[in-house]
Amino acid sequence: MSDAVLEVDGLITAFDTDRGLIRAVDQVGFSVGKGRTLGIVGESGCGKSVTAMSIVRLLPQPAGRILGGRVMFQGRDLTQVSAKDLRKVRGGEIGVIFQEPMTALNPVHRIGRQLMEGILLHRKISRRKAWEEAVEMLRLVRIPAPEMRMGDYPHQLSGGMRQRVVIAMALACRPDLVIADEPTTALDVTVQAQILDLIKRLQQEMGMALILITHDLGVIAESCDDVVVMYAGRVVERAPVQELFANPLHAYTRGLLASIPRLETEPKTVLPTIPGMVAALSDFVPGCRFCQRMGRRGPTLRERPPFLEVSPGHWVEACPECYQAEEVKA
Template sequence: MSDPLLQVHDLITAFDTDGGLVRAVDHVSFEVPRGKTVGIVGESGCGKSVTAMSIIRLLPQPMGKILHGEVNFKGRNLLKATDAEMRKVRGGEIGVIFQEPMTALNPVHRIGKQLSECFILHKKMSKKDAWHASIEMLKLVRIPAPEHRISDYPHQLSGGMRQRIVIAMALACRPDLVIADEPTTALDVTVQAQILDLMKQLQAEMGMSVVLITHDLGVIAETCDEVVVMYGGRVVEKAPVRELFERPLHAYTRGLLASIPTLATPRKSILPTIPGMVAGLLDLVPGCRFCQRMGREGAVLRERPAFEEVSPGHWAETCPNCFEEPK
């Protein structure tokens, strides 16, 4: 097997707050194989987006700090790269599809100007060539009448079309890796399916790897090869997607899966929910954070559970209260 395209090893990211330095990402490790899609799933506040922003070093400054770890991309540690080197990597080698397309696009500039910047900055094209390349990218992401749409402002486009523009910007320089942070948020189900199908087609055509951040396990099942489940800033389970859905080992993963309706779910029935909420960053315990949510006490809250490979490729936190041995 070839080396993974991206290796995140023992990453710790923290923020300066009035209450002191708090960890939002706590010893996170995972890999992204070449040409594959890795999904990161979990509730809001579990550290998914902060992990992604740490990879490309776009944390809010001066509060955000990467305290420890390595982010090896194509064999080099991005955490040791200079700011100038990172500007070449972002957009050129790593594309980013941000969570909300309306805030990712500048409302006072036309679509063509924003998309052309990718080619001018990273490919050193002339303005004329960049404009034509931008039209070709709009065709690639299935925007109708791209010669006309390229002169529109973001507010003149629907949510689905704005999302396609953001995807076009992320893929403009044909990056090796795309980080998609909830690319279908706020889109209706039909448009969501179109966007996911488009991303799969473009991935197949371009051979890129994808890190897909989402709340939706249905999206994970449909699009991903491997899954990383995060809770409380930590990875509590990771496995190939089919393995995870067939044999979830951690209680948090089982809770997430139980909350999804299936064809066998009776109509108008109440779906199971996970009680409680994710603790705030200042309140997180050093031990098992899901036990904290469940109101358990004792040593489980003081000592962090081991993160072990239970079967080939299937890892989980082995908290005695949350971990279930495979049968």
């Protein structure tokens, strides 16, 4: 993608464990352009959040490390820049909306101080001006009486209000890219819709690129331009959103789509599910990991399937057992 704000190519992230160095992200690649939204979807344990934290190098230390690949942002490889330069990028040029707002916010500092901290760190302005900009950001994310909320502590706000504060912090320096890691976790359905509408509106106003990590395929369909489907630390399918929903080619993608409740489904019928569960990191096979889940045996477990472009912009991990499978087999 020529106008890509971010290009991830062959990213490998691993963790030091008692059982040795174990890969959690295995040669992941994708790109996101200016003003576009890339959705990353998959079950828990598939490597979505680790991929996001690898981009901004916020992996748990000293266990987490990037073993290979490139993360090209505005012409710079973020895996190679110094810690000092990376601190200028994080919060300034790349904003992160973390998964759980109560842990993302410091409980012993007021909202205003936490908002102003990032503004003062990345921009050479006075504290008075930073205060005014922080109030304006709270107003922008539709928090009522923002001047009063500046003096509140996180525990004084509801879950939805805290999430709006986290969004305000991520956008305070007008970044070129925002990574939203499950921004609606633990919020009720009405508040979820408000938060997603808010992120979309702010993206349109600021022209930023957005990476949206979620479990919800409904959110993907509503909010994203392109989709990356991850399973067991790998990308198994990548396509424009309409193409993926109209023509899913990998058995895992089809299984995810089949599990969505539909209006035409008979009441009280059992929803389709994907059998089994994601294997532990230390148990991943070198070959097709979805075949591993399905309990299959043979050469597909030993050799990694090729990642092929089957139509313009539509890529799939072409395992002979999973690619274009008619259904997810137990």
